[in-house]
Amino acid sequence: MRILFLAYHGFSEYSGISKKIYSQVKGLRENGHDVRLCHYGFSPEGHRCRYVDDRVIQDYGLGRLAAIRQRLGYRCVLDYCRRESIELVYARSFHNASPWLVSLFRKLRQAGIPTVTEIPTYPYDAEYTSDMALSMRMGFWIDRLFRHSLARQMSAIVTFSDASQIFGRQTIRISNGVDFDSTPLHAPFPAAPNPLHLIGVAEVHSWHGFDRLIAGMGLYYQEARRNGRIPRDVCFHIVGGVDAPYMYGNSKQEGFQTLVDRYGLHGHVIFHGPLFGTALDSVFARCQLAIGSLARHRSGITHIKTLKNREYATRGIPFVYSECDSDFDTQPYVLKVPADETPIDIGQLIRFADSREWNPGDIRSSVARLSWKVQMGQVVSAVAALLQTDGLEQS
Numbered sequence: 001m002r003i004l005f006l007a008y009h010g011f012s013e014y015s016g017i018s019k020k021i022y023s024q025v026k027g028l029r030e031n032g033h034d035v036r037l038c039h040y041g042f043s044p045e046g047h048r049c050r051y052v053d054d055r056v057i058q059d060y061g062l063g064r065l066a067a068i069r070q071r072l073g074y075r076c077v078l079d080y081c082r083r084e085s086i087e088l089v090y091a092r093s094f095h096n097a098s099p100w101l102v103s104l105f106r107k108l109r110q111a112g113i114p115t116v117t118e119i120p121t122y123p124y125d126a127e128y129t130s131d132m133a134l135s136m137r138m139g140f141w142i143d144r145l146f147r148h149s150l151a152r153q154m155s156a157i158v159t160f161s162d163a164s165q166i167f168g169r170q171t172i173r174i175s176n177g178v179d180f181d182s183t184p185l186h187a188p189f190p191a192a193p194n195p196l197h198l199i200g201v202a203e204v205h206s207w208h209g210f211d212r213l214i215a216g217m218g219l220y221y222q223e224a225r226r227n228g229r230i231p232r233d234v235c236f237h238i239v240g241g242v243d244a245p246y247m248y249g250n251s252k253q254e255g256f257q258t259l260v261d262r263y264g265l266h267g268h269v270i271f272h273g274p275l276f277g278t279a280l281d282s283v284f285a286r287c288q289l290a291i292g293s294l295a296r297h298r299s300g301i302t303h304i305k306t307l308k309n310r311e312y313a314t315r316g317i318p319f320v321y322s323e324c325d326s327d328f329d330t331q332p333y334v335l336k337v338p339a340d341e342t343p344i345d346i347g348q349l350i351r352f353a354d355s356r357e358w359n360p361g362d363i364r365s366s367v368a369r370l371s372w373k374v375q376m377g378q379v380v381s382a383v384a385a386l387l388q389t390d391g392l393e394q395s
Contacts, residue, residue, distance in 0.1 A: 117157055
């Protein structure tokens with residue numbers, strides 16, 4: 001099958017989203033499909049362009065008018081699909097529903113080309129707050145106006161949630177996948193009684209809840225000092241970008257730096273910034289326990305299958321989270337903490353980390369069924385089944 005994977009943005013070597021998209025494309029190709037990756041980016045001359053793989057299919061030019069044209073101009077995608085006899089369009093939502101996108105997918109439907117859109121996180125309304133830039137909030141308002149109309153043009157919605165319908169459209173439910181080839185097996189330094197190193201890898205947002213962990217560390221050291229005993233040292237390594245509202249606080253939560261200063265955690269909370277490759281692997285090697293999302297409830301989400309949980313399991317490191325994830329909730333290498341605003345119990349993390357010798361290979365082998373080859377194969381099979389049962393008829 002000839003498949004166009006449609007992304008509405010460019011790529012970065014630091015980005016987990018970029019890594020995920022490349023892995024999804026690889027998974028489709030491993031199932032024998034001819035997959036082309038359509039994305040947005042800049043030419044060496046600085047022109048805004050839409051690409052399919054390395055080929056420019058539309059040059060929008062320079063300046064502000066070019067930025068507007070790329071948001072409105074999708075005719076090149078339609079023409080490419082017709083010219084190349086594309087048989088399925090797989091799009092990744094950027095929360096960017098608009099009249100122009102509705103028009104594109106309506107014309108694809110009229111051309112007899114099945115389409116699906118992946119909504120990476122659902123529901124997502126609570127992710128947009130008054131603290132965000134006006135441009136982001138305006139984009140969200142436009143998305144809310146047109147997302148139901150856009151969904152009506154789709155053959156189905158791909159979701160990592162348990163929702164059977166999203167915006168009135170039938171869903172294809174899969175798990176976030178893993179790519180074993182690009183994820184090295186965890187190779188921790190030899191165990192030592194002190195300290196315990198924790199790692200959280202994320203482009204930080206409110207729902208990661210790292211403030212809960214830092215607050216828990218503060219209370220842990222505060223109690224230890226009050227009781228006059230030397231605690232088990234705990235260090236938290238944050239890898240990824242931390243924007244100012246999370247570093248210094250906003251109306252919704254206290255900032256990381258505020259908590260570090262209050263509890264005297266300098267040297268115990270380490271901000272590495274974005275890392276990848278061997279630099280990231282070396283930080284992982286120092287750590288015994290990984291930190292997933294600790295506050296998905298802030299986004300109104302209780303059930304989700306996050307990419308980060310799967311990446312930790314693929315590396316073979318035990319991890320902590322607060323949401324419901326049916327792929328991991330009963331695994332012995334997972335510690336679930338309450339989905340609320342209480343500080344994380346650091347003593348509980350220490351006891352869990354020390355409870356056994358964790359075998360990275362055993363953890364990794366438990367997620368073999370979650371490979372992107374398997375997950376993306378399920379999407380194509382589901383679309384084919386819908387086609388056979390006339391389930392792709394649109395209203």
